Amino acid sequence: MIPLAKPELGEEEIALVAETIRSGWITQGPRVAEFETAFASRVGTAHAVATSNCTTALHLSLLALGIGPGDEVIVPPHSYIASANCVLHAGATPVFADISPGSLNLDPAAVAAAITPRTKAIMVVHQIGRPADLVELAALARSKHLTLIEDAACAIGSEYRGKPIGDTTHAPLVCFSFHPRKILSTGDGGMITTGDAALAQKLRLLRQHGMSVNDLQRHRSKTVVTEEYPILGYNYRLTDVQAAIGVAQLRKLDGIVVRRRAIAARYDAGFAGVPGLGIFREPSHARWNQQTYVIRLTGATAAGRDAFMQRLLDDGIASRRGIMSIHREACYVSRFGAQHFPESERASDQCVCLPLYTQMTDAEITTVIDAVRRHAPAVR
Ligand SMILES: Cc1ncc(COP(=O)(O)O)c(C=O)c1O
Structure with a gap:
């Protein structure tokens, strides 16, 4: 796993x-x-x-x-x-x-x-x-x-x-x-x-x-x-x-960030050109520590995202849904009623966090890239 x-x-x-x-x-x-x-x-x-x-x-x-x-x-x-x-x-x-x-x-x-x-x-x-x-x-x-x-x-x-x-x-x-x-x-x-x-x-x-x-x-x-x-x-x-x-x-901070950026760069290269798959680039104003590597399944529904994550899990790869939309959680709906923030909601439904840790081996990185390339184009 x-x-x-x-x-x-x-x-x-x-x-x-x-x-x-x-x-x-x-x-x-x-x-x-x-x-x-x-x-x-x-x-x-x-x-x-x-x-x-x-x-x-x-x-x-x-x-x-x-x-x-x-x-x-x-x-x-x-x-x-x-x-x-x-x-x-x-x-x-x-x-x-x-x-x-x-x-x-x-x-x-x-x-x-x-x-x-x-x-x-x-x-x-x-x-x-x-x-x-x-x-x-x-x-x-x-x-x-x-x-x-x-x-x-x-x-x-x-x-x-x-x-x-x-x-x-x-x-x-x-x-x-x-x-x-x-x-x-x-x-x-x-x-x-x-x-x-x-x-x-x-x-x-x-x-x-x-x-x-x-x-x-x-x-x-x-x-x-x-x-x-x-x-x-x-x-x-x-x-x-x-x-x-x-x-x-x-x-260890500097070494951790260098290693995480190197793994993220391998992901970026591995995911280039895959239909239905978006990645987040480093903004020109920043150097990014790559705390979480997120992909976007463009056009996916939340159900499609979950099916994609299940396929990764079946392949032995853990993932998480992307960042939540807080206003949709019951404890906020009960206080403030239904609110809608379309960009946040779309991003929550379409984004997935992938494995990234400094001890990842080359073989593990390749396994994740191959699985994502295999499953992402099928997501609806
Ligand atoms: C953006 C953001 N803010 C706040 C927190 C809360 O941090 P902690 O778990 O240290 O209280 C988290 C934790 O995941 C977070 O991602």
Whole structure:
């Protein structure tokens, strides 16, 4: 069986985890601080705040901006459900704006049309790690006095106009995921980057119960420190055990991205000219980490897509439907009624994610290419 994804974990991660366990400090302590410093330096920003996952990173980002009940946040419907759920968690309303035709990212014209007097922020998702065009969205946000937040769950290792995603040139807050299907994995885990010291401070308060002094500061102090709780906070900590994996993973980032891009290039070449099959190219403004390799079965219905995926499975190849359309899920229909975003819906029905992991052998890559070439032209 060829799986969809496989994190690249090895002796480096095991050694750092063992060292961390032996140190006796296993939650949000020195290893988390080390991971944050290394991450901030890697993406070229002043601050990085680790969280338990990307959903909590997005939730804290909204709270740190003061977004809550009565506010609206514009979100693409074409994303993992967490992109919109975090807005509901903050007590605000997610307002969907469709994606651009041919892209899986927000359409700036649809965003402009969705702005109301209640809009406070735009959440741009770098879907499948493929960077959205931030310049236009950042200009729109500025002109309407809105904050741009980047959901970069999939985008560590990608670059936009020559700078790493996460560098906060275009948005004050950028959120990452370290779920096992992402480029770097800590099991679960998240990170928020920001260039704003006050926002970073607020995020640190919010992620640990609103506590004014963290355990690491208390431990290192030569005088007695008593903490205070000025605001309502959460327990969204990353553990030191997870951070140890993250430190080791981050050191491998460049190699992981190079390998993923090489596999994607082989897929691109293998799928060229196949009738009924579309691929997503690297945008001219970006270097893409190839977090997910998606093909589009042009003209397919959702049933045709499922039949294609079943044929792959029968051949021993795992795949997943493409990105979901959040507004079609029952928990959104029950809240907001039926909504339609045709580009998102078409892309959800026609797209399929293929296996891509750094350890893939040449034979496995060839097996996937041959199976897709065999089955795609028959899809209706
Ligand atoms: C675009 C996007 N946003 C947010 C998330 C949530 O990330 P996490 O699982 O780390 O909470 C995901 C996870 O798949 C995602 O793909």
